[in-house]
Amino acid sequence: MGFDFKKRKNELLEKHEAVLICTFAQFEPNFHYLTGASVDGSYYLLTRDSETIITSRMAREYAEYQGFGAIVTPPPSSANKNKSRALAETVSKILKKKHISTLAVEVDKLGTRNRLALRRFGKLKLVNASETLLLQRMVKDNEEIRLIRKAVQLAKQALKELELGGKSERQAYFWLLEFFSRNHANIAFEPIVAFGIHTTFPHSVPTDTRKGRLPALIDLGARWRNYCSDLTECYIPGNCKPELAAYEEVKNIFYDIIDNSPDFRNTKDVNEFAKSCFRKRKLPELPHSLGHGVGLQVHEYPNFRRIKPMRLLPGMVLAIEPAAYGLDGGNGKFGVRYERTVLVGKKGFREL
Structure with missing residues (x-):
């Protein structure tokens, strides 16, 4: 027996064309629910045709070990200068190629600084995915x-x-x-x-x-x-x-x-x-x-x-x-x- 992660992701993507999940702790319920994995200090970006881990150099190898193919590590200089802006620019670059301008996020976890950066630097419209995920997991x-x-x-x-x-x-x-x-x-x-x-x-x-x-x-x-x-x-x-x-x-x-x-x-x-x-x-x-x-x-x-x-x-x-x-x-x-x-x-x- 096992979990049908593909079905879970497709169900979420029926409501949102792009979702950003925070994986700050070693165990994050929503990230685990969608992937069965654990990569702390990172972000998980899910779209209809791709999934990307945005993480630090320290966690990159562990993400690879758990089977994630698309892994992005923001440049150290930009990350140290402004981590929120680096995140926003990284996410925006991925979504712009897919012509996606609306991003669903976990409002309760993402934090004000990251939300502001995604709007200002990423030019993205944000919607709340927290309620969607809680209802899906119910x-x-x-x-x-x-x-x-x-x-x-x-x-x-x-x-x-x-x-x-x-x-x-x-x-x-x-x-x-x-x-x-x-x-x-x-x-x-x-x-x-x-x-x-x-x-x-x-x-x-x-x-x-x-x-x-x-x-x-x-x-x-x-x-x-x-x-x-x-x-x-x-x-x-x-x-x-x-x-x-x-x-x-x-x-x-x-x-x-x-x-x-x-x-x-x-x-x-x-x-x-x-x-x-x-x-x-x-x-x-x-x-x-x-x-x-x-x-x-x-x-x-x-x-x-x-x-x-x-x-x-x-x-x-x-x-x-x-x-x-x-x-x-x-x-x-x-x-x-x-x-x-x-x-x-x-x-x-x-x-x-």
């Missing part, structure tokens, strides 16, 4: 789903093997890092490990607080072959009755969402149903989104907080995370959250 193919499923399996295994007795938040955090390293995976994000009152803070940072008889909340995700998972689970001692009851409530909300998912057409439907579940159980309103898309990034489209609802389509992968915070328990304030990664199918959601 529906996963079978290979992407396979990799996400593996990432989910690893995260669930970590939650199963994690023993909190006697550990501090920080010790549990480092155990999780070691677990993923031992299993040849990366973390999708910094794990959240919270005990006691720290569970009431959605993004608590690990401290030296020890578990003891306190409730615990663990939010973690694995990254397997660049694809992510996102799960949250609570560990609650039997003597913590209010915490156990609240945790059962949010778990029930999650499974009510799954059971009713065949009726959902868009993100608004999911949100409205979840809100009714929270009101019915007299739980406080969520301070964060009920869910989000998962893929090459742990947070991607569909976005559940957009004013305009996003249509749910088969092949989307979501994290659904009902939660309640600031509740009163035997050990003071606490929070609970239950989160799983799910696949949208023709007949509703299915937990991965």
